[in-house]
Amino acid sequence: MxxxxxxxxxxxxxxxxxxxxxxxxxxxxxxxxxxxxxxxxxxxxxxxxxxxxxxxxxxxxxxxxxxxxxxxxxxxxxxxxxxxxxxxxxxxxxxxxxxxxxxxxxxxIAPTPPPEEHLSRTRRAFEGWRHSRQRDAEAIHHHYDVSNRFYELVLGPSMAYTCAVYPELDATLEQAQAEKFDLICRKLDLKPGQRLLDLGCGWGGMVRHAAEHYGVQALGVTLSEQQAFYAQQAIKEQGLDDRAEVRFLDYRDVTEGDFDAISSIGLTEHIGVKNYGSYFAFIEDKLTPGGRLLNHCITRDNNTSPASAGAFIDRYVFPDGELTGVGRIVSAAHDAGLEVRHSENIREHYALTLRDWNRNLVENWDEALGEVSLGTAKVWGLYMAGSRLAFEEDEIELHHVLAVKPHEDGTSSFPLRPTW
Structure with missing residues (x-):
């Protein structure tokens, strides 16, 4: 045969x-x-x-x-x-x-995997327990410390590696990313002089937008050393040193407290579902009464499917990444003492975002191959196109969950109707 x-x-x-x-x-x-x-x-x-x-x-x-x-x-x-x-x-x-x-x-008998593949979950166990600090740092390093220039070629000037918000269907990627950051600022009701903590801040897009356009004191933390370096340079170039800071730091090691607002844009996927309790408890502890949280997270279309990603995503894209339904996120936030006031599913926007990232990769293909291997570039093409389909067909979703830390008397400092 x-x-x-x-x-x-x-x-x-x-x-x-x-x-x-x-x-x-x-x-x-x-x-x-x-x-x-x-x-x-x-x-x-x-x-x-x-x-x-x-x-x-x-x-x-x-x-x-x-x-x-x-x-x-x-x-x-x-x-x-x-x-x-x-x-x-x-x-x-x-x-x-x-x-x-x-x-x-x-x-x-399986041959040796391509060099672009990360270790199996079994072999990763030697790096520490799943979602231990050491293992989380290694997982973030695998995906994010590739090449800042490669990310620029794919993500565009905004360097925002999370779902954009398209105000119109014909909006550009840069317009949509600016609208995403601004929408989050509006949902958090940021005002000059307030203090913002951005967890998993990436290349500092949210920190810089909030400091420049809303006059807040913004602190961002990331486990990617290359991201932190890029963000620190961008802050200096924009003249925001007096209002914005990004640290190469595990969010659990932030010592400051009494923040007026906390944004978490694309971090929850990396922390592990079993750690939601401690994650939201950390946030609740860091917020001042009346302070708000905006949690931006990829979610599943239900709360019962296994949290772990498929083999391809786990080995090549997001090692140890986990997703669950928005219901579990809302429940965990409530159990930590936060009050969820609003939830919004913007999955169609992520399909559009991925479309534009794929387009950027095609247009910059030759230069991208000067930054990463052909195998890595192929992985990105596959995973972004496949993710676009999954968002379009409602296999995965993207939720904004807006919560507040109530005052001791139960008041929330929320308006009667949304203002954003």
């Missing part, structure tokens, strides 16, 4: 593309826009040893699997077209054994 014939037998809906294997065999739709080429035995071993997204990603990232008809910086159309048709089936045991023998049982 040929490689193409064997793999076609394992696909539930057949091959909705043209497939060519290194043994000369072909299968699938000869008229398809897309041609998938398996170039060597190592690629076959990746696919056989880990059938599904991890095996495919390994073969593709390593260059053992090529796809004609797409730009690797934006495979969105390919993924959207074949999204529900790329599933495997298990034939009866006797037939499965026949297929595996024809492909070579030795190919069930």
């Amino acid at each position: 040929t490689i193409a014939g064997a793999l076609e037998k394992l696909m539930r809906h057949g091959m909705p593309f043209r497939f060519e294997a290194y043994d000369g065999s072909t299968a699938g739709d000869v008229d398809s826009t897309y041609t998938v080429r398996l170039l060597n035995e190592r690629g076959l071993r990746y696919l056989m040893s880990h059938p599904g997204d991890l095996g495919f990603a390994r073969a593709y990232v390593a260059g053992d699997l090529e796809i004609d008809g797409i730009h690797p910086g934006d495979p969105y159309e390919l993924m959207r077209h074949f999204r529900s048709r790329l599933t495997f089936k298990l034939p009866p045991p006797a037939e499965l054994v026949k297929v595996l023998r024809s492909l070579g049982l030795a190919n069930l």
Whole structure:
């Protein structure tokens, strides 16, 4: 049995593309826009040893699997077209054994993963317990300490690596990112002279926007050393040294308190669901009575699915990342003594944001390859396009949860109706 014939037998809906294997065999739709080429035995071993997204990603990232008809910086159309048709089936045991023998049982042994892949969860255990300080620092380093220039090429001048808010469908990415920061400032009701703490501040976009446009004293903390360096330089260039500061620091090590507002934009995904209690308790302790929290977080569409990400995302994108439904976030905030006053799902905005990031990667592809490996650039194209689909189809969501620390007498310092 040929490689193409064997793999076609394992696909539930057949091959909705043209497939060519290194043994000369072909299968699938000869008229398809897309041609998938398996170039060597190592690629076959990746696919056989880990059938599904991890095996495919390994073969593709390593260059053992090529796809004609797409730009690797934006495979969105390919993924959207074949999204529900790329599933495997298990034939009866006797037939499965026949297929595996024809492909070579030795190919069930996994080759060494591509260098862009992070350690497995089991091997990560040697770095510390999941979401220990050491292991969190390593996970953040893996994804964020890549290259500040690479992030500039993908994210654009705003250097905002979180969901933007598009005031109009034809708004630019930069306009949408500015609107995101401004919306958060409005929800927090920031006023000159107030003190803001931004947890997981990235390259300092929120800190700088709030200090410049709302006159607050803003402190941001990040576990990425490259992010902190970039943010500190940007603060100096904008002349905001007297109002803004970014530290290379674990948020749990912030010693100051009595903040009027706390923003957390894209941090909750990294802390672990089991740590929500201590996370919101930390926030409650750092807020002054009447102070507000805005928690901006990717969420699942329910509260019952497993929190851990799939194998591809866990190994290549966000090691140890966890997502859950907004209900668990709201409950954990309430249990910590905060009062949730408003929740908003803006998932469609994240699909638009990812569209624009993919577009930036395509437009800056050659320069991006001067900053990162071809494999890393492919990973980014895959994960952003796949995430765009997931937001569009409501597999994942993006929630703003606005909460307040009530005064001792129970008053909230909130207006009767939203003002933002």
